[in-house]
Amino acid sequence: MANVQGGETHMRALQAEDLLKLHSVGDVRTSPIEDRVVFVEEWIDPEHNTYCRRIRTIVEHSAPVDLTQGTSDTHPRFRPDGTELAFLRKVEDVAQVWILPLSGGEARQVTRYPGGVDSFAWSPDGSALAVTARVTKDGTLEKVDTALLPPRERHTSNVKVITELLHKYDGDGYFDPYRPCLFTIALGDNNRSDQLTEHPYRVSEAQFTPDGMGIVFRSRRGEDYDRASDEGLYLVDLTSRTITELVPPGVQAFLLAPDGSLVYSWEDPTAIGYDQPRLYRRARAETQAYPVVATFAYPIGNEAISDVLSPAGDTLVWDQPGESFFALVSQQGSVEIAHISLASDTLVKVTTGHHVISSFARSRTSNDLYAVITTSNQPSEVYRLGDGNQEQLTSVNTALMSTVTFVTPDYFQALSTEGHAVDTWVYLPPKTYTERVPGIVEIHGGPMAMYAHAFFFEFQLLAAQGFAVIASNPRGSRGYGSTFCAAIFDRWGDRDWADIETAVDAACERHPSIDCDSLGIGGGSYGGYMTAWIIGHSDRYRAAVVGRPVTDWVSMVGSSDVGWDEARRAGGKHPWEDDSWYREQSPLTYVHNVHTPVLIEAQEGDLRCPIEQAMEYYTALRFLNRVPVRFVRYPDEFHGMSRNGKPWNRVHRLDEIEAWYHRFLTTQPQ
Numbered sequence: 001m002a003n004v005q006g007g008e009t010h011m012r013a014l015q016a017e018d019l020l021k022l023h024s025v026g027d028v029r030t031s032p033i034e035d036r037v038v039f040v041e042e043w044i045d046p047e048h049n050t051y052c053r054r055i056r057t058i059v060e061h062s063a064p065v066d067l068t069q070g071t072s073d074t075h076p077r078f079r080p081d082g083t084e085l086a087f088l089r090k091v092e093d094v095a096q097v098w099i100l101p102l103s104g105g106e107a108r109q110v111t112r113y114p115g116g117v118d119s120f121a122w123s124p125d126g127s128a129l130a131v132t133a134r135v136t137k138d139g140t141l142e143k144v145d146t147a148l149l150p151p152r153e154r155h156t157s158n159v160k161v162i163t164e165l166l167h168k169y170d171g172d173g174y175f176d177p178y179r180p181c182l183f184t185i186a187l188g189d190n191n192r193s194d195q196l197t198e199h200p201y202r203v204s205e206a207q208f209t210p211d212g213m214g215i216v217f218r219s220r221r222g223e224d225y226d227r228a229s230d231e232g233l234y235l236v237d238l239t240s241r242t243i244t245e246l247v248p249p250g251v252q253a254f255l256l257a258p259d260g261s262l263v264y265s266w267e268d269p270t271a272i273g274y275d276q277p278r279l280y281r282r283a284r285a286e287t288q289a290y291p292v293v294a295t296f297a298y299p300i301g302n303e304a305i306s307d308v309l310s311p312a313g314d315t316l317v318w319d320q321p322g323e324s325f326f327a328l329v330s331q332q333g334s335v336e337i338a339h340i341s342l343a344s345d346t347l348v349k350v351t352t353g354h355h356v357i358s359s360f361a362r363s364r365t366s367n368d369l370y371a372v373i374t375t376s377n378q379p380s381e382v383y384r385l386g387d388g389n390q391e392q393l394t395s396v397n398t399a400l401m402s403t404v405t406f407v408t409p410d411y412f413q414a415l416s417t418e419g420h421a422v423d424t425w426v427y428l429p430p431k432t433y434t435e436r437v438p439g440i441v442e443i444h445g446g447p448m449a450m451y452a453h454a455f456f457f458e459f460q461l462l463a464a465q466g467f468a469v470i471a472s473n474p475r476g477s478r479g480y481g482s483t484f485c486a487a488i489f490d491r492w493g494d495r496d497w498a499d500i501e502t503a504v505d506a507a508c509e510r511h512p513s514i515d516c517d518s519l520g521i522g523g524g525s526y527g528g529y530m531t532a533w534i535i536g537h538s539d540r541y542r543a544a545v546v547g548r549p550v551t552d553w554v555s556m557v558g559s560s561d562v563g564w565d566e567a568r569r570a571g572g573k574h575p576w577e578d579d580s581w582y583r584e585q586s587p588l589t590y591v592h593n594v595h596t597p598v599l600i601e602a603q604e605g606d607l608r609c610p611i612e613q614a615m616e617y618y619t620a621l622r623f624l625n626r627v628p629v630r631f632v633r634y635p636d637e638f639h640g641m642s643r644n645g646k647p648w649n650r651v652h653r654l655d656e657i658e659a660w661y662h663r664f665l666t667t668q669p670q
Contacts, residue, residue, distance in 0.1 A: 025310060028360060029313075031365070053072055132205065166562070209260055271486070279327070281342065298330060333479060420475075436518075548602050604636065
């Protein structure tokens with residue numbers, strides 16, 4: 001607790017282990033028949049090193065109460081008549097669908113798929129569910145006890161036989177033996193399960209058509225199904241079982257109108273992320289798609305990066321079905337709710353401010369919007385938005401916020417020599433120092449993402465420990481238009497680096513308290529790449545943290561889950577045809593120029609930037625033996641460990657980073 005002396009409260013400095021005390025909220029939903037809101041709250045169980053999740057509810061603006069009693073309950077969805085709530089609960093480490101009567105009584109389990117359920121949706125009349133469930137190729141609905149298998153099968157059950165190009169995906173793992181297929185569950189017929197799609201195709205999301213006669217789902221099918229991860233939209237007719245393609249791969253989110261027409265966000269897969277999601281409309285009886293608010297220059301969806309994630313919600317939500325809807329939009333470091341009219345083809349933002357909205361829903365009984373909002377100095381909470389006001393409905397982090405200080409960063413736009421603005425945030429230490437403080441430059445991943453007005457625990461921690469944190473959105477970031485993002489399509493380490501240095505120079509000029517002769521630099525993924533690139537071309541920085549990096553594009557193409565698409569950036573040539581672009585763009589090529597102490601952290605289960613990238617870089621630095629280098633490997637973790645990995649591993653990583661910067665940027669730990 002905070003120290004209280006003479007009526008004055010003394011806040012303590014934030015520590016890495018405070019990460020374990022954070023709560024987050026998300027996936028907010030509203031009842032179709034009453035003034036009731038449900039949402040998911042997530043927290044950490046340090047003793048068991050796990051995340052816990054429960055569903056809570058707010059009725060008529062009363063205090064939040066628990067709606068479910070499990071510790072792994074997510075994905076709440078109201079039955080169309082509002083009488084029941086379906087949700088996902090983990091049973092034996094896999095998620096299954098449960099249904100809770102809202103009039104009272106216990107939840108009942110309705111699915112028992114051996115590989116678990118990824119998502120589901122109600123039918124219009126509430127009599128059935130569309131479920132994406134993971135099953136083996138033969139559709140077995142019973143879990144196999146490997147101990148009962150003959151010796152040959154028992155001792156080779158983990159062998160992977162791979163025949164596909166796309167056969168793994170970071171965060172998901174290797175695809176076999178279970179793959180998500182589409183099923184219907186007949187709730188009035190003893191929960192009968194009926195499979196509608198087969199291996200090898202994967203299904204990620206499904207919705208019933210408004211007439212209940214079909215299901216629209218996201219998948220990738222056809223002869224080239226294994227050559228990319230982008231998904232299209234398909235319709236399965238529940239009578240004939242025929243499947244028709246509606247929209248080609250590139251769909252991000254979609255809505256179905258009462259007349260069967262579609263509204264969806266889509267981006268061009270050939271741009272491999274350097275485009276941005278845009279809105280389209282397609283009538284049910286037509287094959288032609290038409291742009292919606294084509295003049296809007298910013299991405300549809302939430303592009304903000306944070307290391308404290310909220311349970312995800314919908315990007316698109318109907319206002320008047322078939323006539324108007326709401327959408328999340330990302331613009332210049334903020335994520336807002338916008339209202340889009342299909343009749344007038346107009347977009348109007350209904351929220352503004354320095355914040356990020358990660359989930360929202362519209363109440364059909366009051367027309368209010370409910371949203372999950374985070375800011376730079378406050379983790380996520382649920383708000384009611386009405387008449388231009390924001391009413392905070394939850395306070396899940398009151399205990400922590402009453403004992404530590406969270407910094408409000410200085411946000412400004414640094415002007416580059418080329419005349420464009422670079423959004424910049426500077427987190428200064430919360431207490432006054434008699435001498436200037438060292439600075440740490442943070443570089444986000446992607447690069448097609450954006451730092452934002454969102455809570456970032458790592459930044460708050462480093463500021464609390466006496467460092468000034470400088471974060472910016474250089475060219476390559478989303479939220480600033482497609483031209484800004486695509487400016488570095490075929491070359492990293494040039495325009496983006498110039499923008500990073502523009503932000504650093506502006507921060508140093510704006511804040512004389514920063515010791516700009518004592519700077520560190522770090523980042524993960526693309527941020528790890530850029531850190532390795534910069535210290536291979538400059539001696540400006542006195543310490544570096546290279547996280548889960550790309551360092552060698554030649555090996556990256558063959559080992560990353562989707563690495564082969566980098567040939568689009570290399571003029572269409574793969575490294576076995578011409579490796580000159582790959583060598584020139586690899587930080588490993590310039591490792592002999594490094595004079596900066598380097599901490600490398602990577603995850604052994606990373607399928608996006610596989611650990612051999614970090615290993616190659618470490619081996620070269622250690623062999624050259626010119627600078628201090630430290631390599632920290634985290635077993636059984638994917639690429640996103642800093643955001644959703646095992647809690648104690650996340651704390652360990654933060655401690656390593658903090659200690660490394662103290663070692664080389666300060667005379668002694670603070």
